[in-house]
Amino acid sequence: MSRTPSIVDRLGSARSGRIPFSVEFSPPRDAEAEGRLWRAVRTFERLGPAFVSMTYGAGGSTRDRTVRVTGRLAEETTLLPVAHLTAVGHSIDELRAMVGAYADRGITNILALRGDPPGNPLGEWEKHPEGLEYADELVRLVRELGDFHVGVASFPEGHHRSPDLDHDTRYLVQKLRAGAEYSITQMFFDVEHYLRLRDRVVACDAEQGLKPIIPEIMPITSLRSARRSLELSGSHLPPVLEERLRRAAGDGPEENRAAVREVGIEVATEMCERLISEGAPCLHFITLNFARATGEVLDRLGYELEAPAAVQPA
Template identity: 40%
Template sequence: MTAPDTLRPSRLPGAPIRVSFEFFPPKSAEAEAALWRSIERLAPLDPDFVSVTYGAGGSTRERTHNTVARLVRETRLKPAAHLTCVGATRREIDDVVRGYRDAGVRHVVALRGDPAGGPGTAYEAHPGGYDSSADLVRGIRALGDFEVSVSAYPEKHPESSSFDADIDGLAAKVDAGATRAITQFFFDNSLYARYVERVRARGIDIPIIPGIAVIQNFKQTANFARKTGASVPDWLADRFAGLESDPATHQLVAAGVAAEQVLDLVDQGVRDFHFYTMNRAELVYAICRLLGLKPEGERAAAA
């Protein structure tokens, strides 16, 4: 039996595929063990980097730093630490950046952060803090030779008045020294393609890496999408309808959806992908295998 067209290696010509993974810091000893099992599962795929998120208002600051520092000490992975403007003065944030620098971290994901009052409230800069993500990028670059990734929104940031205003914000971050943008997740690849066209037309030439959500729980993903302004197509909801109590089938459908999305993006020339793992490795690992990625030992044996 021949492989379906969607899975043939001939769909993966040209430059090599590169991936990166996002994790969040654990809240308990059990969660920490699960996180490191996921990291150990995905590490052999040789990701370009792995990022560790930063809770609202800096609520996970210490746990984020501890996770990133352990990645530096115990693995060969290149960690990227998330950092936001919310809930801290410039001096406090600069101290965090210096702490990362001293720990050997050379990549920061710089984000404005959610409003302190929660969804639906207006963002206000912390007194004495950084005013915006562009301001934060500038501050980080002043403290060391950091690679700085920033966010991008194929369906525009929910607080932006227009796509032009949204891309103005991205341009400001690039002018401040951002070296890469990672998108909010999306499920319609045409949204990403149109967004990249708009960005390139503006003269922005940094990499725009698609953020890929592998749907571990459809209800949770759909709720989060609504909060962040990402659309959930009807066809996607239909695929998961009735699977709330059928986790095995849910997993298979989720793998199929993500595989379709990333392979279609490969056909469009995309070679870099950032996966939101939710600290769970199996589905992400399977999708990476479909992209042709293998652990180093398997690559050597096939050579």
């Protein structure tokens, strides 16, 4: 199996004086969405992220498209892809086959996740009869299958199924002990949540606390879609920010997208500034397959972007 750089290696070798950034893409639903994704991919290629991640949807056709598109990222671009992989709805044999399909395309960085019940992420979890119960088992499985580099999810506000933050931290540390090399957080809008998560992991296990916790940032460009993402993720807007966005959206039947977007970009930039000053190892952006909002945040942060004018409208 050909070995590609690990995410930890990539973060370590980033240009000095600049915290690396990375981006998350999602599998496109159709040909038009795929065209949009590729325009974003080509823009980001010029902006130089440390890595790009591709989310995973468990349904059959989505799954095939995800593997194909992630494979193209590895084969046809200069980007380093991380393939998300969820245990939900899969037998262990199917998971092995998925990992093999990624390896065949030269993808050796995998984000191991449990996933949520299809249809209703907040619904009752049901383990596949021949599958896995928790993400730490998937970390072990992937590592047993070859020379893979594995990351996991972490939750600054606690996972919605965790009864409390101690429980949440204990099982995050269990995933790291199982061999995960880093975690990427759920999106959050109060940097204090991220800092406290980092402190909790160090307090629980100082050795595992050395592993990078990569903060995930979502620049808000629409209040309506942000609300949907918040509902699905279990993250919250601080009341002051909620009010700021609500005021920007206005009282009309249609929200004032331009004003909401301006607040969203401003807030994401402020959060990134704080994360940089607090020594975050990387800034990981949810892009929804658009380059413009993330490009603007990076531009405001003073990143030297090779092609800021080339980003396409979101």
